[in-house]
Amino acid sequence: MDATTKSSIARPNAQFDLVNIAFLLLTPIVAFGGTAWYIFYHGVTRLELLNFSLMYLFTGIGITAGYHRYYTHRSYDCSKPLQLFYLIFGAAAVENSALNWCSDHRYHHRFVDTDEDPYNILRGGLYAHIGWIFYKDTRSVHEKYKNIPDLLKDPLVVWQDKWYLFIVLVVSFALPAYVGLIEGRPVGGLLWGGFLRIVIVHHMTFFINSLAHMWGTKPYSEKDTARDNWMLGPFTFGEGYHNFHHKFQADFRNGVRWYQFDLGKWWLYAMNFLGQVRHLKRTPEALILKAKLEVQMRRIEERLAASGAPERMWELVQGRLEAGRQRFEGAMVQYYCAKLEYKRQKDAWTAEMRRQWAAKLETYQNDLDEARRRWAEMIRAMNRIPHPSAQGLLSLTVVFDVLKTRLW
Ligand SMILES: [Zn+2]
Ligand SMILES: [Zn+2]
Numbered sequence: 049m050d051a052t053t054k055s056s057i058a059r060p061n062a063q064f065d066l067v068n069i070a071f072l073l074l075t076p077i078v079a080f081g082g083t084a085w086y087i088f089y090h091g092v093t094r095l096e097l098l099n100f101s102l103m104y105l106f107t108g109i110g111i112t113a114g115y116h117r118y119y120t121h122r123s124y125d126c127s128k129p130l131q132l133f134y135l136i137f138g139a140a141a142v143e144n145s146a147l148n149w150c151s152d153h154r155y156h157h158r159f160v161d162t163d164e165d166p167y168n169i170l171r172g173g174l175y176a177h178i179g180w181i182f183y184k185d186t187r188s189v190h191e192k193y194k195n196i197p198d199l200l201k202d203p204l205v206v207w208q209d210k211w212y213l214f215i216v217l218v219v220s221f222a223l224p225a226y227v228g229l230i231e232g233r234p235v236g237g238l239l240w241g242g243f244l245r246i247v248i249v250h251h252m253t254f255f256i257n258s259l260a261h262m263w264g265t266k267p268y269s270e271k272d273t274a275r276d277n278w279m280l281g282p283f284t285f286g287e288g289y290h291n292f293h294h295k296f297q298a299d300f301r302n303g304v305r306w307y308q309f310d311l312g313k314w315w316l317y318a319m320n321f322l323g324q325v326r327h328l329k330r331t332p333e334a335l336i337l338k339a340k341l342e343v344q345m346r347r348i349e350e351r352l353a354a355s356g357a358p359e360r361m362w363e364l365v366q367g368r369l370e371a372g373r374q375r376f377e378g379a380m381v382q383y384y385c386a387k388l389e390y391k392r393q394k395d396a397w398t399a400e401m402r403r404q405w406a407a408k409l410e411t412y413q414n415d416l417d418e419a420r421r422r423w424a425e426m427i428r429a430m431n432r433i434p435h436p437s438a439q440g441l442l443s444l445t446v447v448f449d450v451l452k453t454r455l456w
Pocket of ligand 2: 294
């Protein structure tokens with residue numbers, strides 16, 4: 049499909065999908081009301097908690113690492129047994145078949161914040177969270193699925209689509225009830241591992257479409273509503289770093305820093321170690337930093353422009369910022385290119401050459417750290433410019449701080 053072709057998602061004018069509405073409204077009643085009633089009369093066992101936890105983990109991973117990062121974004125290669133695991137437990141999350149889910153999600157990325165985005169946040173948080181599922185999709189299968197030709201060719205994915213309801217009944221409901229039967233409590237198993245788990249996984253996933261487009265920061269791109277929100281990480285299997293994800297969709301990570309909570313990323317490290325996944329796609333660090341710099345630069349420029357500073361001063365500061373950015377980017381490219389070269393060639397080099405290169409790399413890294421430190425200093429100084437609505441005038445002392453920042 050070319051970029052100008054638009055699909056016709058006319059959900060708000062379309063008919064209600066009564067099956068979806070009934071399922072999404074009744075399951076929370078059974079999940080919370082039923083489980084509370086069961087606990088009151090029969091208590092809770094360790095097996096029930098384990099049943100809930102494992103079903104929660106497996107179905108959540110099926111969606112995050114499977115439906116999302118593997119099938120929608122193709123951010124790594126995956127063994128057949130793991131593909132089967134994703135398809136079975138992804139279906140058990142009861143969020144539709146992989147064909148359907150991935151098609152919607154590709155439209156979401158491609159047309160984000162427009163009418164063509166199935167869960168367009170500009171229609172409101174509740175609509176993006178759950179409301180969009182209340183409407184029937186009016187498109188023909190042929191029209192809807194034109195953005196997933198790769199998945200239509202995958203026999204396992206097509207098989208899952210055909211048997212979707214059967215898998216839901218067996219894995220999402222019968223299996224947890226059967227686990228409960230081991231200790232003579234099938235209803236407890238069904239409530240904990242079935243209903244309660246389904247509702248919680250549902251809303252954890254839905255938060256990505258609602259909250260991750262409403263609350264948080266935009267460090268990598270300001271082009272759309274996607275936001276990074278560290279608080280969402282633990283509740284969404286690590287998909288809370290949504291601004292990064294929208295900017296770098298092919299990256300297998302959402303929380304790109306090692307300390308950022310991202311269960312999907314950690315799962316994929318483990319699967320890589322076990323030989324089940326290969327070729328995990330990473331965005332080069334230099335590109336990530338470049339995106340961040342551009343956002344910071346644009347924000348400062350907007351602030352400067354709005355501050356009513358005299359043109360000459362405006363130009364001086366802007367020139368200084370541009371020079372700082374170029375210096376930072378230059379140091380970055382120098383370091384990452386040298387690092388790549390070192391990695392590629394080191395086995396063919398003599399010990400002496402390796403030692404020389406290691407020393408060179410260390411110098412480049414120091415250069416980069418210094419450029420980063422000076423850039424941060426300049427941004428800090430710029431951020432002290434009073435907001436125009438509060439004061440209206442650019443503070444001369446702040447400009448002086450920026451101009452005196454030593455670039456190199
Ligand atoms: Zn995505
Ligand atoms: Zn999104």
